[in-house]
Amino acid sequence: MIRAFHRWPGILATLLLTVLALSGAILSVYPAAERLAAPQAGAELSVADLAASVAASHPGLEQIRRSPSEQITAYWFDGGTPRAAVIDPATGLDAASADPDVVRRWLTNLHRSLFLGDAGRIVAAVGAGAMLLLALSGAALVARRTGGWRRWFAPLRGPLAGRAHVEIARIAVVGLVLSSATALWMSASTFDLLPDGAANPAFPAKASGQTGTSLATVSALQLPAASLRSLSLADPNDPADVHTLKTDQGTGYLDQGTGALLAWADLSVWQRVSETIFMLHTGQGAAVLGLVLGLMALGVPAMAGTGVFLWLSSSRARPRIRGNAPPRQAETVVLVGSEGGSTRGFAATLHAALSEAGQRVHVAPMTGFDPTRYPQAARFIILAATYGEGCAPASANGFLDWLRRIDRAPDAPLAVLGFGDRSFPAFCAYAEEVAATADAKGWPQLLAFDTIDRQSPQEFARWGRAVGAALGIELDLVHQPVTPATEALSLLSRRDYGAEVQAPTAILRFARPRLSPWKRLAGQGFARWQAGDLLGIMPEGSSVPRFYSLASGSRDGFIEIVVRKQPGGLCSGQLAELEPCGTVQAFLRRNPAFHAGRGRAPLILIGAGTGIGPLAGFIRGNARRRPVHLFFGMRHPDSDFLYREELADWQGAGRLSRLFTASSRGERPHYVRDALRNEAPEVARLVGMGARVMVCGGRGMAAGVSAALADILLPAGLTPALLKAEGRYVEDIY
Amino acid sequence: MKPLAAILALSTALTLPGLALARPITLTTTLNNYGGDGAYLALYVTDAQGAYVGSLWMAGEKSKYYDSLSGWYRMTGGDTRQVDGITGASVGAGRTLEITLDLADALFDAGYTLHVDAAVEEMRDSPNEVELPLTTAGASATGSRYIASVSYK
Numbered sequence: 001m002i003r004a005f006h007r008w009p010g011i012l013a014t015l016l017l018t019v020l021a022l023s024g025a026i027l028s029v030y031p032a033a034e035r036l037a038a039p040q041a042g043a044e045l046s047v048a049d050l051a052a053s054v055a056a057s058h059p060g061l062e063q064i065r066r067s068p069s070e071q072i073t074a075y076w077f078d079g080g081t082p083r084a085a086v087i088d089p090a091t092g093l094d095a096a097s098a099d100p101d102v103v104r105r106w107l108t109n110l111h112r113s114l115f116l117g118d119a120g121r122i123v124a125a126v127g128a129g130a131m132l133l134l135a136l137s138g139a140a141l142v143a144r145r146t147g148g149w150r151r152w153f154a155p156l157r158g159p160l161a162g163r164a165h166v167e168i169a170r171i172a173v174v175g176l177v178l179s180s181a182t183a184l185w186m187s188a189s190t191f192d193l194l195p196d197g198a199a200n201p202a203f204p205a206k207a208s209g210q211t212g213t214s215l216a217t218v219s220a221l222q223l224p225a226a227s228l229r230s231l232s233l234a235d236p237n238d239p240a241d242v243h244t245l246k247t248d249q250g251t252g253y254l255d256q257g258t259g260a261l262l263a264w265a266d267l268s269v270w271q272r273v274s275e276t277i278f279m280l281h282t283g284q285g286a287a288v289l290g291l292v293l294g295l296m297a298l299g300v301p302a303m304a305g306t307g308v309f310l311w312l313s314s315s316r317a318r319p320r321i322r323g324n325a326p327p328r329q330a331e332t333v334v335l336v337g338s339e340g341g342s343t344r345g346f347a348a349t350l351h352a353a354l355s356e357a358g359q360r361v362h363v364a365p366m367t368g369f370d371p372t373r374y375p376q377a378a379r380f381i382i383l384a385a386t387y388g389e390g391c392a393p394a395s396a397n398g399f400l401d402w403l404r405r406i407d408r409a410p411d412a413p414l415a416v417l418g419f420g421d422r423s424f425p426a427f428c429a430y431a432e433e434v435a436a437t438a439d440a441k442g443w444p445q446l447l448a449f450d451t452i453d454r455q456s457p458q459e460f461a462r463w464g465r466a467v468g469a470a471l472g473i474e475l476d477l478v479h480q481p482v483t484p485a486t487e488a489l490s491l492l493s494r495r496d497y498g499a500e501v502q503a504p505t506a507i508l509r510f511a512r513p514r515l516s517p518w519k520r521l522a523g524q525g526f527a528r529w530q531a532g533d534l535l536g537i538m539p540e541g542s543s544v545p546r547f548y549s550l551a552s553g554s555r556d557g558f559i560e561i562v563v564r565k566q567p568g569g570l571c572s573g574q575l576a577e578l579e580p581c582g583t584v585q586a587f588l589r590r591n592p593a594f595h596a597g598r599g600r601a602p603l604i605l606i607g608a609g610t611g612i613g614p615l616a617g618f619i620r621g622n623a624r625r626r627p628v629h630l631f632f633g634m635r636h637p638d639s640d641f642l643y644r645e646e647l648a649d650w651q652g653a654g655r656l657s658r659l660f661t662a663s664s665r666g667e668r669p670h671y672v673r674d675a676l677r678n679e680a681p682e683v684a685r686l687v688g689m690g691a692r693v694m695v696c697g698g699r700g701m702a703a704g705v706s707a708a709l710a711d712i713l714l715p716a717g718l719t720p721a722l723l724k725a726e727g728r729y730v731e732d733i734y
Numbered sequence: 735m736k737p738l739a740a741i742l743a744l745s746t747a748l749t750l751p752g753l754a755l756a757r758p759i760t761l762t763t764t765l766n767n768y769g770g771d772g773a774y775l776a777l778y779v780t781d782a783q784g785a786y787v788g789s790l791w792m793a794g795e796k797s798k799y800y801d802s803l804s805g806w807y808r809m810t811g812g813d814t815r816q817v818d819g820i821t822g823a824s825v826g827a828g829r830t831l832e833i834t835l836d837l838a839d840a841l842f843d844a845g846y847t848l849h850v851d852a853a854v855e856e857m858r859d860s861p862n863e864v865e866l867p868l869t870t871a872g873a874s875a876t877g878s879r880y881i882a883s884v885s886y887k
Contacts, residue, residue: 075858082879198801
């Protein structure tokens with residue numbers, strides 16, 4: 001719901017807000033520039049002295065004004081010609097031209113009315129309203145994503161566009177709320193919707209009839225010059241005319257003959273509030289704040305761009321459910337808890353496959369679930385993502401509350417499948433909680449709780465077979481999130497290992513494909529990548545891609561992966577037989593969660609078997625000689641010691657600080673977790689120095705490593721979960 | 735120069751009691767290229783003693799800025815009822831404001847004076863920039879700051 005309040009105003013107002021923000025950002029520079037350029041008045045200077053000195057040097061003086069930026073301007077008539085100049089208050093003499101800046105006026109009119117008069121002012125006010133709505137709904141979304149207001153600045157994970165959007169937002173939101181709220185107030189004031197109009201005293205009916213008192217001696221003008229707004233001098237030829245004084249306290253009339261204060265009216269509370277708001281919005285009188293607000297406004301175009309990009313990519317990835325069975329007839333009910341829409345894509349695949357198998361299937365969001373709507377339901381299936389640190393995704397809001405509230409669970413059995421990313425600490429935490437709560441409520445189980453890591457099509461297909469078995473049907477779930485555009489990669493070389501230890505493994509090096517100039521410019525496809533990103537390979541005879549971690553970055557100029565031949569594996573089988581010059585269809589998928597990053601903190605790289613691929617890539621790319629410690633597990637050093645020669649070279653070149661190996665075969669079986677425990681003091685020391693731990697390999701190995709690290713870090717009061725939350729413990733597990 | 739489309743006929747303005755006779759006049763105000771935003775203009779009439787009689791036109795719709803037209807504002811105390819129904823858009827630099835109205839015969843050749851106050855955002859206020867007597871022969875005058883000319887016939 002909050003998301004809808006964020007998405008639609010954002011999309012509709014993108015262009016308008018970009019124009020308003022950019023013009024506002026440029027305008028914010030003026031008050032600061034004016035403040036720096038304006039000759040400063042001494043604190044002891046009085047309005048009387050200032051007026052007297054300006055009047056002395058400017059015969060025919062009509063008015064003196066002091067702007068909120070402390071610029072003093074005099075207006076006078078020089079033999080019938082109107083003149084104006086910026087005044088140096090110290091001397092009362094001209095300091096600069098008072099002609100209004102053409103560019104500034106143009107920007108101001110663009111900013112407040114788009115050159116469209118009152119219609120444009122209303123459009124700009126609507127824009128400000130949209131900005132306020134976006135800022136508030138966006139703040140709620142950030143809090144939800146990071147896991148609460150107290151974790152406002154918690155580190156973010158996920159794809160770049162979404163991260164950039166939130167990174168900018170959580171800094172700029174303060175300024176945007178202030179700018180848009182003050183803009184709305186100013187619009188209301190301009191349209192006379194607020195009682196903040198001028199409260200001038202009644203014009204005095206009687207003056208002394210004398211003229212020509214010296215301004216320097218007028219007691220009402222013995223005020224600090226800093227409090228002056230304007231002083232309009234009376235016409236000396238009209239004895240009935242009076243001086244008009246405006247200060248930051250109010251407005252009054254002075255007799256031009258005696259200098260007596262004839263009438264006075266204080267500023268109203270509304271006027272004071274409006275003036276403060278004017279200052280906050282324009283920065284006139286608060287130049288530094290203005291610059292800060294202007295800087296924050298620059299975030300708007302960036303957020304508009306990333307926001308529209310996020311919306312487009314999520315709506316592209318959201319497939320429609322064709323032939324959704326009516327609820328009353330549905331035998332199988334699929335409930336979806338999806339945030340960005342990818343989980344809904346899996347639901348569509350499940351729906352299509354079950355429908356093809358002759359089932360009547362209804363797909364619905366988890367939110368608002370009511371079992372009485374499904375009288376024929378024979379089973380419920382929940383597909384649920386997790387938002388942020390274990391929260392309900394958008395389309396599952398309220399489901400868990402409902403489940404906790406009910407007395408009796410539905411009779412038809414339930415299967416829960418969680419979707420998530422193992423590199424997050426709260427992997428599938430929401431789905432898991434749903435499954436556990438359902439179990440506690442006595443909801444019969446159709447299938448045990450299961451999870452899908454990083455939208456893995458293989459895991460989903462495997463789960464589908466289990467569903468098929470439970471239903472007594474053949475269920476083949478072929479899920480393809482977004483049809484990737486593949487390119488043909490040609491094999492440059494291969495190095496084979498491990499045949500002797502029943503682990504045939506190869507390091508495959510492909511040539512980088514030729515890129516169109518556009519792709520190179522836009523950074524699409526194989527234009528730029530880093531070790532740790534993923535190479536998706538489409539094996540012949542399947543439309544489901546297999547993913548391999550990249551062991552090289554684009555700077556290396558080639559594409560390298562490490563592949564172990566799985567028994568009966570379609571893709572790994574084809575790769576095992578690939579000869580140099582042979583080609584595969586492949587595409588790139590970014591995996592920013594598993595990049596080495598640019599920091600200087602030490603890296604502890606832990607991998608076994610093919611898991612060394614991305615780790616070797618990190619070491620190869622470590623030209624800055626960041627301290628890197630590699631723990632590598634293999635079967636036998638004589639057979640599957642991948643990258644043996646390179647590791648020695650890299651160590652010699654300072655790209656690898658230390659190498660610890662463990663081999664599971666031979667006289668003394670030894671695993672990578674054992675190697676870690678052997679080096680416990682060193683590991684603890686490195687972590688204490690801020691080291692980042694990166695683990696790549698099979699699930700069993702990762703679990704062993706996590707357990708070993710938990711023991712090693714315990715004396716320091718640290719846990720792997722704590723490091724994960726800080727982004728200092730990342731895993732790439734398969 | 736493009737005449738501003740602010741031409742209208744007023745039958746009620748300044749109709750003195752008991753004096754039903756009135757004549758139509760066309761009042762033309764042309765602004766010079768002063769290089770600023772649209773100008774607020776107040777057109778009003780005073781009698782031979784200099785006392786306020788009534789307003790003919792207010793160019794500028796936001797009453798919160800009327801105090802910058804200080805001649806008019808002093809005379810009326812900023813009373814917006816004085817310009818109810820005879821208010822139009824502000825007049826851009828270099829543009830012409832043309833209004834047609836019926837003025838009571840008694841106002842002509844009797845010492846009444848037409849005044850024009852002008853004000854522009856972020857620029858000087860220009861109260862009473864133009865004054866010219868109301869005569870049956872018509873009159874014209876030039877201003878000093880924003881107004882190139884004012885004439886009526």
